[in-house]
Amino acid sequence: MSHAGLRMSTNEKEFIVAAIREEQRIDGRTPFDYRRLQIKFLKEDGSVEVQLGQTRVLAVVKGEITQPYPDRGNEGSLAIFTEFSPMGDPAFEPGRPSEMAVELGRIIDRGLRESRAVDTESLCILSGRSVWSIRVDIHILDNYGNLVDAANLAALAALLSYRRPECTVGGDDGQQIIVHPPEVREPVGLIIHHLPIAVTFAFFGDGNFQVLDPNLKEEEVMGGRITITINSQGEICAVQKGGGVGVSASEVMRCLRIAAAKAQSMTETLKKAVEIHEIERAQRKIRRHPNLQNQIDTASSVPNPIKKIEVEMEETSEDIEPKQALDTERGIKDLSMSDSSRMKSTETEVAETLTEKPSRAGGRDLFAGGESAWGDDVKLTPLKGSPGTRSTLFPLDSDALVEFDVAARAVLRGGVSSQRMSSKLVSEPLQRQISDQIAAAAVYANQTSPLISEDARPLGPIFPRVGDMDSTEESDAALETKSCKLFHYAIAGFVQTTSN
Amino acid sequence: MVMAKVEVGAAPSLNVAERADGRSASQLRPLSLSRGLLTRAHGSATWSQENTTVLAAVYGPKPAAMKKENAERAIIEVVWRAKSGLSGSYEKDAEVVVRRSLEYIILTALHPNTAISVILQVINDDGSLLACAMNAACAALVDAGIPLNGLLSAVSCGVTHDGQVFLDPTKPEEQKCKAYVSFVFPSRRLSAVPELPADVDGEPVEYGILTSVTRGAMEVEEYFSCVENCRAAAAKVSEFSRSSIEQSLKGNRDGC
Numbered sequence: 106m107s108h109a110g111l112r113m114s115t116n117e118k119e120f121i122v123a124a125i126r127e128e129q130r131i132d133g134r135t136p137f138d139y140r141r142l143q144i145k146f147l148k149e150d151g152s153v154e155v156q157l158g159q160t161r162v163l164a165v166v167k168g169e170i171t172q173p174y175p176d177r178g179n180e181g182s183l184a185i186f187t188e189f190s191p192m193g194d195p196a197f198e199p200g201r202p203s204e205m206a207v208e209l210g211r212i213i214d215r216g217l218r219e220s221r222a223v224d225t226e227s228l229c230i231l232s233g234r235s236v237w238s239i240r241v242d243i244h245i246l247d248n249y250g251n252l253v254d255a256a257n258l259a260a261l262a263a264l265l266s267y268r269r270p271e272c273t274v275g276g277d278d279g280q281q282i283i284v285h286p287p288e289v290r291e292p293v294g295l296i297i298h299h300l301p302i303a304v305t306f307a308f309f310g311d312g313n314f315q316v317l318d319p320n321l322k323e324e325e326v327m328g329g330r331i332t333i334t335i336n337s338q339g340e341i342c343a344v345q346k347g348g349g350v351g352v353s354a355s356e357v358m359r360c361l362r363i364a365a366a367k368a369q370s371m372t373e374t375l376k377k378a379v380e381i382h383e384i385e386r387a388q389r390k391i392r393r394h395p396n397l398q399n400q401i402d403t404a405s406s407v408p409n410p411i412k413k414i415e416v417e418m419e420e421t422s423e424d425i426e427p428k429q430a431l432d433t434e435r436g437i438k439d440l441s442m443s444d445s446s447r448m449k450s451t452e453t454e455v456a457e458t459l460t461e462k463p464s465r466a467g468g469r470d471l472f473a474g475g476e477s478a479w480g481d482d483v484k485l486t487p488l489k490g491s492p493g494t495r496s497t498l499f500p501l502d503s504d505a506l507v508e509f510d511v512a513a514r515a516v517l518r519g520g521v522s523s524q525r526m527s528s529k530l531v532s533e534p535l536q537r538q539i540s541d542q543i544a545a546a547a548v549y550a551n552q553t554s555p556l557i558s559e560d561a562r563p564l565g566p567i568f569p570r571v572g573d574m575d576s577t578e579e580s581d582a583a584l585e586t587k588s589c590k591l592f593h594y595a596i597a598g599f600v601q602t603t604s605n
Numbered sequence: 606m607v608m609a610k611v612e613v614g615a616a617p618s619l620n621v622a623e624r625a626d627g628r629s630a631s632q633l634r635p636l637s638l639s640r641g642l643l644t645r646a647h648g649s650a651t652w653s654q655e656n657t658t659v660l661a662a663v664y665g666p667k668p669a670a671m672k673k674e675n676a677e678r679a680i681i682e683v684v685w686r687a688k689s690g691l692s693g694s695y696e697k698d699a700e701v702v703v704r705r706s707l708e709y710i711i712l713t714a715l716h717p718n719t720a721i722s723v724i725l726q727v728i729n730d731d732g733s734l735l736a737c738a739m740n741a742a743c744a745a746l747v748d749a750g751i752p753l754n755g756l757l758s759a760v761s762c763g764v765t766h767d768g769q770v771f772l773d774p775t776k777p778e779e780q781k782c783k784a785y786v787s788f789v790f791p792s793r794r795l796s797a798v799p800e801l802p803a804d805v806d807g808e809p810v811e812y813g814i815l816t817s818v819t820r821g822a823m824e825v826e827e828y829f830s831c832v833e834n835c836r837a838a839a840a841k842v843s844e845f846s847r848s849s850i851e852q853s854l855k856g857n858r859d860g861c
Binding site: 147191 | 660664688689726
């Protein structure tokens with residue numbers, strides 16, 4: 106199996122074979138070890154780059170609506186195109202595919218298409234008229250041996266991550282196909298029944314020495330090769346042994362058994378990688394809503410929320426001494442001058458959006474978050490990890506938020522513990538809720554060191570210890586700010602838990 | 606190859622069109638360059654303009670096919686591989702454009718009877734594809750150590766139907782605008798060949814347009830406005846690619 110373009114000395118060739126007889130490989134692997142596998146999903150759905158050691162393969166899946174084959178009217182089609190680009194190897198010439206390219210294309214084709222791994226009946230739109238035609242293009246970027254296995258994996262990963270636009274049949278005559286753009290309806294994936302994994306062995310000597318996943322140099326000196334396409338259920342989809350040194354049947358059986366085991370572990374790896382990609386994809390979709398961020402930015406111009414709270418304060422602060430009530434009002438006015446007014450108004454904004462059904466978010470999840478307003482220096486782990494931030498926080502509607510604010514201030518001002526909270530301040534069921542919240546926030550405060558940041562982020566990890574606050578020492582304005590922050594913190598905690 | 610002497614007044618101020626990714630009209634997308642990714646290729650580079658990514662590989666100087674070789678200089682072969690589908694006329698056209706631009710910077714006379722192959726693989730196309738590919742090819746040539754007399758910097762820009770010029774269009778923007786154009790400017794601080802003039806007719810060589818490819822029809826004034834805007838942007842692109850290459854080279858020297 107000589108390889109044009111790679112010139113190896115006789116010494117090197119003999120060394121490789123001699124080493125394999127001793128079950129040593131030149132790159133340090135054991136005979137039945139795969140090289141390091143990296144599956145990278147690119148930005149577009151259905152594009153995957155697989156790196157097996159130094160071999161790199163790019164697979165791209167594209168779908169198109171076409172007419173079906175006349176004898177298969179209600180089935181879509183899957184076609185695999187392998188182009189040996191001259192990028193991968195100086196020996197690859199542009200133009201006519203070499204026999205290696207043809208062989209590779211056929212092995213993958215048989216493994217994927219003829220084993221019916223991809224369900225083609227689900228690709229039918231209008232029987233006999235329109236079907237989806239799926240095309241897989243495999244580009245060899247770097248040839249460092251065992252292109253078949255890498256290309257097969259790339260094709261599988263690409264098919265698993267590909268999403269075709271959803272289409273419905275409608276119109277007056279029921280014959281019109283409407284293709285929905287991805288913004289309107291979520292594109293749908295292909296139905297894949299099983300994953301045929303290609304496992305390649307190289308033979309040396311008289312065929313009695315085999316290695317798995319030969320690299321370029323081993324391919325240069327090998328006597329023969331066998332590729333077994335098998336899935337994790339142990340079903341053999343294809344076997345290809347094209348010429349080369351004769352191998353005994355028992356050796357072939359041994360290879361089959363090893364291939365079955367390798368296919369299982371490879372399937373696991375592939376599924377895990379696809380899963381991680383799916384999660385990232387979903388997260389990206391959630392984060393991609395600039396609407397909410399714009400609202401937060403413009404909320405500072407909205408005077409109403411501040412006014413609303415002011416009014417509430419006047420009403421419910423009966424039990425608090427009149428002086429303090431006045432101070433509270435003044436405090437609010439001070440706040441509206443300072444940056445934290447923006448925080449306050451955004452709080453209510455966020456609360457409102459949380460409780461409303463988010464029609465702005467296009468009917469998606471409850472929390473349609475925009476870009477995180479938290480910078481890189483904000484550590485999120487303390488927020489997520491501490492018990493105060495877990496499920497003890499309940500969703501509060503805007504009224505409850507206001508009441509919570511009141512209660513929080515009362516706690517801070519008078520050092521009132523949650524049990525001693527006057528029942529006139531808050532209603533019974535809400536009291537329990539709020540006391541839990543305050544307790545949670547207090548627990549948090551005592552656990553973590555204060556991360557005071559004076560910037561005007563709408564939600565920030567700013568929480569001084571509850572015990573540190575002594576109402577006699579600090580000015581009312583400062584206290585206002587702090588209670589504001591306590592309030593914000595609890596919301597931040599809630600927001601964090603919902604967005605996870 | 607287009608050399609144009611442009612006499613323009615002050616660049617017209619750009620109106621900020623409402624772009625989907627929030628950029629202003631004169632803002633480029635974030636650029637990224639990584640070199641030396643492939644093992645078989647003599648030089649390789651990936652150039653990304655946010656979502657548009659092109660991988661370029663260079664082999665050479667290597668023996669040329671008998672019928673193509675030139676006894677006086679190296680021949681340059683360019684292969685453009687689309688992401689999906691068969692190679693059609695767009696790919697052939699792009700190959701010619703890239704080859705002619707590269708012929709300007711590669712010192713082909715140093716390697717007669719050889720071939721220098723540049724292979725471009727489109728990884729993702731989100732607008733400004735030709736500019737991205739040109740930048741990638743130039744970086745791959747540097748990675749391969751091919752002797753060059755300067756670098757290239759390519760930028761593209763579009764013109765809206767009401768005459769506003771905006772830089773670095775994305776694919777949807779390219780489809781919606783009236784016309785878009787890709788420019789390639791030489792980026793040369795010191796010429797490797799001192800005999801070559803540092804300026805042409807009083808204008809520094811770096812201001813000359815090496816390549817200009819337009820799609821769609823635009824007015825003459827709009828074209829000149831595009832040239833002005835792209836020139837300024839190309840200076841930034843050139844700065845970025847130089848500093849990126851210098852950094853990685855410095856790393857190499859320390860590493861080995």
